[in-house]
Amino acid sequence: MTTEHHEQDLAALEQRFQARIDAEEKIEPKDWMPEKYRQNLIRQISQHAHSEVIGMQPEGNWITRAPSLHRKCILLAKVQDEGGHGLYLYSAAETLGASREEMNQALHDGRAKYASIFNYPALTWADIGAIGWLVDGAAIVNQVSLQRTSYGPYARGMVRICKEESFHQRQGYHIMMTLARGTAEQKAMAQDSLNRFWWPSLMMFGPHDAESAHSAQSMKWKIKRQSNDELRQKFVDQSVKQAEVIGLSIPDPDLQWNEQRGHYDFGDIDWEEFNRVINGDGPCNRQRLAHHVKAHEEGQWVRDAISAHEAKKRQRNDRQAA
Numbered sequence: 507m508t509t510e511h512h513e514q515d516l517a518a519l520e521q522r523f524q525a526r527i528d529a530e531e532k533i534e535p536k537d538w539m540p541e542k543y544r545q546n547l548i549r550q551i552s553q554h555a556h557s558e559v560i561g562m563q564p565e566g567n568w569i570t571r572a573p574s575l576h577r578k579c580i581l582l583a584k585v586q587d588e589g590g591h592g593l594y595l596y597s598a599a600e601t602l603g604a605s606r607e608e609m610n611q612a613l614h615d616g617r618a619k620y621a622s623i624f625n626y627p628a629l630t631w632a633d634i635g636a637i638g639w640l641v642d643g644a645a646i647v648n649q650v651s652l653q654r655t656s657y658g659p660y661a662r663g664m665v666r667i668c669k670e671e672s673f674h675q676r677q678g679y680h681i682m683m684t685l686a687r688g689t690a691e692q693k694a695m696a697q698d699s700l701n702r703f704w705w706p707s708l709m710m711f712g713p714h715d716a717e718s719a720h721s722a723q724s725m726k727w728k729i730k731r732q733s734n735d736e737l738r739q740k741f742v743d744q745s746v747k748q749a750e751v752i753g754l755s756i757p758d759p760d761l762q763w764n765e766q767r768g769h770y771d772f773g774d775i776d777w778e779e780f781n782r783v784i785n786g787d788g789p790c791n792r793q794r795l796a797h798h799v800k801a802h803e804e805g806q807w808v809r810d811a812i813s814a815h816e817a818k819k820r821q822r823n824d825r826q827a828a
């Protein structure tokens with residue numbers, strides 16, 4: 507086949523692929539897909555998976571210090587859920603031909619990112635409330651939209667993840683509500699936590715649409731269904747009311763209802779801080795990565811044992827078949 511023929515075939519395949527996307531068909535693992543679609547999905551899904559797993563660290567740090575047995579049980583279950591989300595997502599990425607080992611290697615080498623928010627420390631118990639309320643809250647806004655993403659395994663994973671994230675968001679909000687209705691000291695602790703987590707939560711949605719490198723292509727392929735700015739606005743609009751109900755104030759002097767737009771206007775994000783954190787220089791980046799590398803290395807014997815067991819099983823089966 508000549509190069510010209512090959513290019514014509516490729517163009518026809520790409521056209522058919524786009525027509526399927528436009529018709530809202532889901533793309534499944536064995537379907538033909540453009541190489542860039544595959545690569546872009548691996549990038550986003552693996553980044554998402556790493557976020558879930560690294561996100562266990564700031565909260566895991568509070569399991570032994572939760573203020574009651576009840577809160578401890580809830581937090582333990584929540585952190586386990588996040589680990590589970592990571593596993594569904596790694597599995598979804600594996601259907602695209604990326605191995606878990608490669609994805610972890612990319613994380614450790616600094617080639618793969620994870621959500622910037624997890625590079626901020628959880629300093630007080632109220633931070634566990636703020637993480638549930640705001641971080642899971644922001645994650646849900648994003649993930650509800652991703653339930654309609656064009657890649658089948660990712661979309662289906664998101665349906666289950668969203669159900670669990672809703673419980674996480676409620677538990678965080680409940681912690682904040684309890685503290686805000688407590689002593690003056692407890693309320694101040696909740697407010698301090700909101701002050702520190704508000705802006706990093708807005709950064710979770712990524713750069714403005716005009717600055718977003720992947721958005722245009724990802725929207726065309728329906729990997730993303732709503733833009734970074736649309737989702738951020740949705741999150742701001744819902745959070746203002748939630749803060750009012752529990753008597754906490756959002757730390758933004760420019761926050762104001764805009765009658766014309768039907769949305770809240772809000773202040774500028776510190777993009778310098780965002781870029782610093784996503785490029786490895788946030789308050790906890792080094793600590794988070796070092797902890798992940800250590801846990802991965804310490805788990806090597808488990809992976810070795812499973813591989814050895816699988817090899818023995820294969821040998822036994824081969825002998826029986828012979």
Ligand code: FAQ
Nearest residue numbers: 554557558561620621622645709710712718719720721784
């Ligand atoms: N942090 O062109 P865009 C959770 C990177 S799950 C770090 O706009 P895109 C659950 C971006 O990767 C939270 N990096 O990128 C939980 C790209 O760099 P690259 C995670 C960021 O993909 C709760 C570059 O900037 N959720 O929290 C961030 O179109 C509590 C250019 O950006 C997901 O991952 C950021 N905030 O849009 C767990 C959802 N923003 O890859 C424990 C799935 C941007 O070229 C406790 N992901 N970057 O090197 C997405 O929806 C998208 O990937 C966006 C970014 C919206 C995050």
